[in-house]
Amino acid sequence: MKVLVIYYKQDAVVSTLRLGGLIKYLPEFGWEPIILTNKPSPELNKFKVITVPYDDDYIKRLPKLLRNIKNNSNILLKIIKFTWMAFFLYPDAQKYWYEPALAVVEDLLENEDIDAVISSFPPVTPHLIAKSIHENYGIPWIADLRDLWTQYGYYVYKLFPPRLYRERRLEKNTLSQADYLTIVSEPLAEKLRKIHKDSSIRIIPNGFDPEIVNQGHPLTKKFSIIYAGGLWSGRRDPRILFEAIKQLKLENKIDLNDFEINFFGPDEDRYWIQNFIKGYGLEEIVNFQGLIPRDEVIKKEWGSQLLLLLLWDNPDEKGVVPGKIFEYLAAKRPILVIGYVGGVVDDLLKQTHTGISLNNVNEIKRELLKAYSEFKCSGMVSYNGVYEEIEKYNHKEMTKKFVDVLNRVLKN
Template sequence: MKKVLLIAFYFNQTNEIASKRLRGLAKYLSQFGWEPIVVVPKLDNTPSYQYSNLDFKSIETDYEDMLDKWINKFKRSSNNKQTNNNSPNNKDPNPLISKAASLVGEIFAYPDGMKYWYEPAMELSKEVIEINNIEAIISSSWPVTSHIIAKDLKKEYNLKWIADLRDLWNLNPYVKHTFIRNHFEKKLEIETFRYADVLTTTTELSTETLQKLHPNKQICTVMSGYDIEDITENNIPKNNEKLNFTYAGSLYGGKRDPNLLFKGIKQLIDEGKIFSSLISLDFYGDNEGLENLAKEYNIEEIVNIHGSIPHKEVLEKQKETQALLLLSWNNKNEKMFLPGKIYEYLAAKRPVLSIGYKEGSLKDLIEKTNIGYHVSTLEQTKEALMKFYNSFIENNPLKYTGNQKVNNYSIISTAQKFGKILDSI
């Protein structure tokens, strides 16, 4: 069987969506003619992921994080200065110093804070290539250091190379740098990917965006997916007395905003269209501002804040709920993205209420698979809530309506597409 080197910084982290994509790829790629050998960093406080009876090897390298190193030095320096200077005028950091530190970070964290992984990863990758007769490389970002490693390996060994961009590099709307850094970063991306055979992204909109910077490159969309081993058919909600919606994850400082949901429910209760005794909202994960927001809308009796629980339990809670709640940022930058949570929801086989930007990749997926509703306005939210509520009253428990297109989003399909691309290079 042909062998491929997978350079993956995120792999062992259990709860990271990035890790799930890459672990799934490694797990199933051998079914399509390519045996992966995975090179990953040994990270403090991150246990090696436990595998059994899987057709790939995972090899760990040494690792030193650049940001941790310099931040710790800066903290020690600041603490020493505070200890030696008792002047009350030095209690608050100087804004000029903070700005200078930010500019220094722009320089020393170029191209990213994981750049010290380059040397140990290169050393180990060369050994793996020479011992195992590797024919191809797949590198995945973030971090982009993975691609720098792959580029230099490509130049030295002339291997097939797929550069997988889970998030875009320079064209990522959420990454902001200084003008100078943007200039050099763009040049670095163009120079790096000049050696890649194929670039891959996770959505069609990301592919269209990336093609503008690399017009002559072959760019393929390879979506992530759920692991079929996580699926339990005919999941039945535990609570048949209430229409409960479950949300598990971060609210990202309020960017994932439940205001529309809370306001819609409050208005429907006041209008006498739904009974508060028949509906509940369960939140797992961070609870930033949730309690105060529930009080603001006077619906705290239906909002249950559970805090963080192990990810394995999260998966079970998602299968046991009447409906799943997905909150994403109502911002046009979200158009090209698909939150990794949607793949867990596809595996959970429960109806979904998604609240976010009016159009884009997420809305398209939900409508194609018919797993629920994606809304972006108050009136749309109320309309979707009424559809769920009436269906619950008539058909308790709530019925799952996903169609056969759900099957297109398995991680096996992801691995198959990578296998086909490798064969075609």
């Protein structure tokens, strides 16, 4: 059986690991993946890959007046830029990938018998391509959503009705045609059902590659905390952690010379952190390392005493399960989540015994002090993850769930 997998590879590598893991393990379940994407990837070399290159740098498409607008630019220019993007980058910056990608697929279908299509969102365009294939050729279609579409907590046009109304209508018209919708968590599925009442929806969590797991990497000599990912303009906010460390220092309960906090992420986050870090007196222990290759980040995670995951402290985060949490599961190091408590991430940590979710300064202080005391006594923070529970979230288990959906759509 052959399945066409359509996904658009963006710079946020973790977000596309779901599709990479699916593609890697599909053959073990009797499915041959054929991949339509925009960028070649070494991990896909053993598969049939159709690459349709595309430059999605939307800055190049902006009028010259709007290209160099920064956060401190004139408010009127920022409004003009936002409005321009709302209308001219609809439904996404990849919209001009649609026609050349679809043309290549039509050529493919003359030579290949494709039994099913899986498209991945975000961005929107892969779903639009899959919808056309489904309508024109009658091939069963699974629309996978790594995040919600117009219900997404970070959806930038939430307060801009002209764009929201138009895109919500597109979402309904598009996803209503899919045979199945797949999404990463039950709370997100609940939201999805509110606007896709007649759709068949299956929850398929993300996962980690069982071949990329910490086998005993040496730990750092310092009490190291690592965060790898974006801060989303401060919505994922480390300041409560900094406040907890500052207070422990003032109470003479910790020695800052033992500490090392490393952030790996985009440069805009560096400037955001630098604006306030001195106020906590932590500039000597907080290091911003920028973006480095993923395999290097993984080794840093494996060697860290604590893994930090930041969530937006907002109910919209309840069903959000960042791909990073699964990478952390494979690191086999204790996880400290700061932000929204009571969501899917919290449940996952409790199920796997891999960490704790907190959003209160005093609770964070207690947890840090407990971990720090272990570190001072033994040179390491203990790890108590339950192997059997963690293994439920590897990419093979994830692929099994996709295969079940594939088999269902074929029967229908």
